[in-house]
Amino acid sequence: xxxxxxxxxxxxxxxxxxxxxxxxxxxxxxxxxxxxxxxxxxxxxxxxxxxxxxxxxxxxxxxxxxxxxxxxxxxxxxxxxxxxxxxxxxxxxxxxxxxxxxxxxxxxxxxxxxxxxxxxxxxxxxxxxxxxxxxxxxxxxxxxxxxxxxxxxxxxxxxxxxxxxxxxxxxxxxxxxxxxxxxxxxxxxxxxxxxxxxxxxxxxxxxxxxxxxxxxxxxxxxxxxxxxxxxxxxxxxxxxxxxxxxxxxxxxxxxxxxxxxxxxxxxxxxxxxxxxxxxxxxxxxxxxxxxxxxxxxxxxxxxxxxxxxxxxxxxxxxxxxxxxxxxxxxxxxxxxxxxxxxxxxxxxxxxx
Numbered sequence: 214x215x216x217x218x219x220x221x222x223x224x225x226x227x228x229x230x231x232x233x234x235x236x237x238x239x240x241x242x243x244x245x246x247x248x249x250x251x252x253x254x255x256x257x258x259x260x261x262x263x264x265x266x267x268x269x270x271x272x273x274x275x276x277x278x279x280x281x282x283x284x285x286x287x288x289x290x291x292x293x294x295x296x297x298x299x300x301x302x303x304x305x306x307x308x309x310x311x312x313x314x315x316x317x318x319x320x321x322x323x324x325x326x327x328x329x330x331x332x333x334x335x336x337x338x339x340x341x342x343x344x345x346x347x348x349x350x351x352x353x354x355x356x357x358x359x360x361x362x363x364x365x366x367x368x369x370x371x372x373x374x375x376x377x378x379x380x381x382x383x384x385x386x387x388x389x390x391x392x393x394x395x396x397x398x399x400x401x402x403x404x405x406x407x408x409x410x411x412x413x414x415x416x417x418x419x420x421x422x423x424x425x426x427x428x429x430x431x432x433x434x435x436x437x438x439x440x441x442x443x444x445x446x447x448x449x450x451x452x453x454x455x456x457x458x459x460x461x462x463x464x465x466x467x468x469x470x471x472x473x474x475x476x477x478x479x480x481x482x483x484x485x486x487x488x489x490x491x492x493x494x495x496x497x498x499x500x501x502x503x504x505x506x507x508x509x510x511x512x513x514x515x516x517x518x519x520x521x522x523x524x525x526x527x528x529x530x531x532x533x534x535x536x537x538x539x540x541x542x543x544x545x546x547x548x549x550x551x552x553x554x555x556x557x558x559x560x561x562x563x564x565x
Contacts, residue, residue, distance in 0.1 A: 221371035222251055229255050232364050237323045237339040239308070242368035244403060245412025248342045249306055256302035264294055265304045268311030273318040276328065291328040300336030309343035309355050316359055324362045348403045372396040375413050385420040391454045392416065394490060401444045411443045418442055453486030464490045468516060474524050488524065488531040495535065495546055503549040514550060518557055525558065
């Protein structure tokens, strides 16, 4: 199912508070963006136990129970984890990854809040969750009858929400600072092959590993961890960022002229990281029109052209990265700045 309207993690609890208490909700989202933890947190906020059933690990009899003979009549006895006397939150995780027979077993529970003769206690909530087929995750089609029994909500990763959560949950300072500088690296589209990719959950795992090793972790170990958790480009960028932290070598010292671009071939990952940070700073600080530039911005644009010249002497590829268009071929930097770059740096413009 494709998203038309999405919500952020901060928006979800309010929506669930008004909807999940009256109708079952199905939460769609990419792997690793926090669907399960958000549901558990919502249940805890309501003072409800959260009972999680994994669709991929269930058979129909696990839900409907087994028959018992009572007074010469058979009656299905639902499992103890479901048949509770007090209200609770029933979380059907990976529901759309379950086989069709298992999904059918949930029909009456989702619509009528009932399994056989057992009915969920008043005040219980039912929430399902699953990945989308476009996420290259295990996802089976849901029958229209099941789709129509739930309110569908699409969750997206949000950098501001995650950073606010990270600040209060002990996420390592390196991870927080890096995501602040590169918010586009918080989440990456799942690849079509079995490769690690960046997610909020992945950054949390990396944070836990960094806390375990301590800040004196060596670069080789950091490379193993980051490349085993994150997208390859993001892992390289994070390692370069850690170098800047350890050596107090950041973009600001280059902008001020207190240090030059790193020239050592061993620091090529650092050069790429600083180039990307330089590009992000140009996007942020250069106005769309030259007429609205302040004296300070004019000085910065002049310094930027000098920095581009110096960068091109070391790596034309990195300099091109700074002024490159976006994935759709549209310019990212202001046209007036690109015109000046073309005029003053013809070699770079020719290679652009």
